[in-house]
Each structure stands twice: as structure tokens, then as C-alpha cells.
Amino acid sequence: MEHGSILLHGARVTLRDFQSDDVDAVHAFASDPVVTQWSTWGPNTLADTQAFIADAAAEAGTPGRTKFTLAAVFQGRLVGTAGVWTTSAADRNGEMGYTLAREVWGMGLATETAALLLDLAFGPMRLVRVEATCHPENAGSVRVLEKNCFAFEGRLREHRLVDGHRRDSLLFAALLSDRARDQPPSDRALSGRVPDKLAAGSTAPLP
Numbered sequence: 001m002e003h004g005s006i007l008l009h010g011a012r013v014t015l016r017d018f019q020s021d022d023v024d025a026v027h028a029f030a031s032d033p034v035v036t037q038w039s040t041w042g043p044n045t046l047a048d049t050q051a052f053i054a055d056a057a058a059e060a061g062t063p064g065r066t067k068f069t070l071a072a073v074f075q076g077r078l079v080g081t082a083g084v085w086t087t088s089a090a091d092r093n094g095e096m097g098y099t100l101a102r103e104v105w106g107m108g109l110a111t112e113t114a115a116l117l118l119d120l121a122f123g124p125m126r127l128v129r130v131e132a133t134c135h136p137e138n139a140g141s142v143r144v145l146e147k148n149c150f151a152f153e154g155r156l157r158e159h160r161l162v163d164g165h166r167r168d169s170l171l172f173a174a175l176l177s178d179r180a181r182d183q184p185p186s187d188r189a190l191s192g193r194v195p196d197k198l199a200a201g202s203t204a205p206l207p
């Protein structure tokens, strides 16, 4: 894997590609049943986390990648995962998600992490619509999305099959057209080896 091939800096959070030695740090929160209570995955076994890191590392080395599974780093410590991926290159649609370790909840870090993901999505990935879904009782995640100007679009009935049970999800979406295009965020920056344009098949100018 190319170390540091993606690096996004917020005021406090940095998002970077995963490294093979991140397994222990990720497993510490990915195996926490409180952290994963609203997720479609987990709590992870060690093998689950090892597979997650291996997949993320493979994805990081893929030319023209359209999926970014990144480590969230705060004060030099890996405290979460954040992902954004293209769901339709033709439509320039994508989806995103995030998970943070319990000890850093309530500090505004997820709000900042989501903002960084949107910078990547609406910038180098050239997406125009980014969706996020969450469990109807996941009030924290709903608030993170609202604070990032996602609009609630509806309830997806029996959307997920988790532990043998179907469950609803709430659907939110953020649109590029809802963003002030001429006002780049002052406290965030895309840097490192982020190319100007990442998404394969999205070479047409923005509408």
C-alpha cells in the first residue's frame, strides 16, 4: 500500500488510508458492542477486523479508485473509520458512513469527519449527491448528518437484514447544489496525494 496516499486535514481530525498495523486500534472499537449497536456489522471478531484492514489496503492501491475507507486520526491516535464510495459513476452518486471509538464521542469529531468526507466527495470524487442511511434510533448519527446539511428523504422500510431480522433505515442525502460552491471550507484541506479528479468515468464538466 502507498502510505499516506489520501490525507484530509480538518481542524482536529485527519483522515488517511489504513496501514496493516492499524488492526489493534480498529479492533479496540470495532469489537465494542455499544459502538456497533446500530451498525449492519459487528461487533467484530479479530478475523473480521483483519479482513476489513486487508480490504481497505487493497482498495487504497487500486488505480482510479472510487471507494475510500479511511482511518480517522485525532491527536495522533486512530479513533475511527470513515468511508465514502461512488454508487453510480454515471449519476455521480455516492454514499458515506463513519464510526468513532466511544471515548471520543460527544466532542464534535464525527461532525468534522463527515464534513471531510463531503469535501472528498464533492471535490476530487466529483459526486453531486451523497447518501447516508442510519438506524431510526441512532439519534447521534442523525444529528451529525443534519449538522452537515443532509436532508431527510424518507424511511426505507425493511431496508437491512441484520442478525436474521429485517429493519428500517432512515435515508438522508447531501447535494452539491446545496453547498456554497465559491466558499471553500476555511478549516479543512485536502492534501497529500489526493489527485484533482479521482472518480473513473466522471470526466465531464460539472453541470
Ligand SMILES: CC(C)(COP(=O)(O)OP(=O)(O)OC[C@H]1O[C@@H](n2cnc3c(N)ncnc32)[C@H](O)[C@@H]1OP(=O)(O)O)[C@@H](O)C(=O)NCCC(=O)NCCS
Pocket: 034, 035, 036, 038, 039, 097, 098, 099, 100, 101, 104, 105, 106, 107, 108, 109, 110, 111, 112, 133, 134, 135, 138, 139, 140, 141, 143, 144, 147
Ligand atoms: C454517531 C456517532 C458517529 C456520533 O459521533 P460524535 O463524535 O459523538 O458526534 P458529534 O460529537 O460530532 O455530535 C454531533 C451532534 O450529535 C449529538 N449527539 C451525539 N451523540 C448523540 C446521541 N447518542 N444522542 C443524541 N444526540 C447525540 C451531539 O450532541 C451533537 O449535536 P449538537 O452539536 O447539536 O449538540 C458516534 O456515536 C458513533 O460512532 N456511533 C457508532 C457508529 C455509528 O452509529 N455510526 C453511524 C452509522 S449511520
